[in-house]
Amino acid sequence: MNWKATAQEHNGGLQRLVRFIGADNLSLLFALAVLIVLVTVVSGWFGLSGGEKFFSWQNLMNSLAQAIVIVGLLAVGETVVIVAGALDISVGSIASVGSVVSASVLVGVGTVGGLRILPTDNVLTAVMAGIIAGMVAGLINGLIITQLRVNPTIATLGTLAAFAGAAFLLAPDGKPIGVVTQTNFTWLAQGRFLSDLAIPPLAGSKWTGIPVLTVVFLVVTVLVHVVMSYTDFGRAIYAIGGNPTAARLAGINLARVRILMYVLSGGIAGLAGVLLAARTTSGNPVNGTGLELQAITAVFLGGAATSGGKGTIFGTFLAVILVGVLNNGMNLLGFNTFIQRVALGMLLVAAVAVSQWRQARAERARTQVAARG
């Protein structure tokens, strides 16, 4: 009664929009806008050509939209794990495994460790094989963490190395498996949807359609968002991240939820690996190396709390675009890759620092209220 009335009073149109986006995400949108202005307008002042190039269909659809997909997928899976108060450092290696497995199922690689793998030439089978390989890897992570009670960071640090090695063992002689002739498979990366739509050219470059990759990323993002926001599993993830003891005492089976969550994160990483194979036209054991850093950066940048219990898929999605624009802009402006790496590392530290500061502020607010009450 009383609280209902006050809640409705605050439901103005603008406030409703802010609530829909989320206050934390608002600052991300702002940062994104600032970054785009920086890349386009400011680069023009200094006589750099980044701005012109940025707003072209060629850049937006081919470079940016494709570049964010792989890291984006990994980040979406990683968000689930981080919201639950854990960490999965092994996602890059799982992507490598997924990449090698899907390619080898597709073209056949003869005998690997007593197992004869024949070519299936079936794209769907290859994709499923990559995803399942990722889920198995995730299951291994989940079992190590819940049954052997190994700290998640340490456990996945171990499997980061182990899965990376496994990817080499799965590829014959540790060499990349070429899939360049499999045009049905490489369509996953080269294909375009809606390419004959009558959309005017931008900065002189013609509309090329939406990459299949990008569509896959968007679909997965929406699915995981739905899982996190509307299902009992999602509720359990937030509860476990917020307070595992209280969650257990409220009847949540911690081990089951944690295993499922690593299987989910692993499956998505496996899919990312499949897409990597399609994009690089080879199932390469080094395909996923180092991607976990960018994924984890995006999750924290997206507002997830390091201690768990807070974070949204939408926030991660915005952060993935932000990181994508940052890399893209630095490319356009001619920064070399080493500077980009330094920038990315600093961004991770900054994102976590901001997240910690937010948590401390929230903590103070809580204790003040509690003391009054």
Next chain:
Amino acid sequence: MTIPTSATPPSAPRATLEIRHVSKAFPNVQALTDISLDVRAGEILAFMGENGAGKSTLLKIINGDYRMDSGTLLLDGRPISFSSPNDAHKAGIRVIYQEPEIIPGVDVAENIWVGELPKRFGLIDRRRLNEQVRRSLVEYGFDDILPMHLLGHELSSAQRQIVEIMRALKSGVRVLALDEPTSSLTDDEVERLFALVRRLRDMGVAIIYVSHRIKEILKLCDRVAILRDGHLIAVRPAAELTEAEIVRLMVGRELSDVFQRRPAASGREVLRVSGLNSHWHRDVSFHVNAGEVVGFAGLIGAGRTELAKVVFGELPKTSGRILLEGREVTIRRPDDAIAKGIGFAPEDRKREGLILIRSVLENSSLAILPRLSRFHFVRRHMERAIASEYVHKLRVRTPSLEQEAGKLSGGNQQKVVLARWLAAKPKVLILDEPTRGIDVGAKAEIYRLIDDLAGQGLGIMFISSELPEILGLSDRIYVMQNGRITGELSRAEASEEAVLALAMADQLSGSPAGTNQGSQECTRA
């Protein structure tokens, strides 16, 4: 509340530590009110009182853990003020808790001399260290129960306390306080500890001894100070006191202002536990009927919270049976217990009850997610309807269902936990200290709620350390001590004295040898 003059006869030895008009308040409670007390060299002074009477707070002020709001402490006539236990140690005041801080991988000698190890050429002088420690252990008669080669983590509770006492002796202690030192000791260890304590007294150390065990106090101590609700009620020579007198002084509260339960007919049995053994319990059997509030009384550490957790599947049992409505059930985890109709509102709502950073809505629906979900999708309109129903029913004061649970006051947080369990519609509800740390108004509401729930046929297992509320609300009371049920009292039989007598029934009196000894040695020879 005048202190009997007999407590300070003119011939009394000079006070080593004088406590003058000390008061201390916490956000919700006045912990100590105007305490004045002398702690004298060469005597053992007991602090007694119920849980929450203020004994620990007073010790923590003496030890420099807490700052007093007003009042002074004088050591040998000079005012002192500590900002940390370290300061207190330097001044010669040391409180020894049940679990002193011990460095795990380091041996006994180094643990005792930690921080000021004898050095030679910049290295630890092992030979001198070992020689000194061995000599002092022999001197105090502990050389055989505290072998010097043991490492910190290998020490028992008794051995840890001895290490802490040795630390105190080494740094020339003037005032030594022991907080419940015997609770984890064997009878033999207790005797040796007493011998040591008497010896320290005779050396001129002023000793404060805190215990719930009345027999021990009467056997060991010279004077007894009794606290109740933060006030000093009496200070008397132990020789003038009897067990019954001490209990009367500790309780001494009016029962009339406590909520009384409406009489209700109890139904058939919903929960029965028989022959339960666990790491914490020995042969515990009890039952709860539908519509009945069953109180579990006992001192802190009696094993009541652990009993609730064993029944709920959070802690393991080694043997024993749990029956729900007459059928034996296997409970491995809390979700098993919930599925079978048990609810549990834990004692520490911030650490175990609530997800503080999530909303009131999510917190109140957490235990019924399986019922709310269809194909794993939470039916949000249903969730909202149920949550708001109980939030209203319990009158949780929150701006909205979206409010973070951590931003509510203590009483409202407790109501959110209760809303969760009411929504789950259990057959048995376990409430562990449901009124701890909440204000009087919210307490009354929770009492009324418990009464209502029992009226609706719920069986309630009600754990509380506040005797008046246990007595006021329970239809039956089990009293626990040291992991056993020491007695069952009907509503008619229950009184504060009866409960306390069962709660403090000394282990010594349980063994045939101890019974006579205890009463004979009431006064110090």
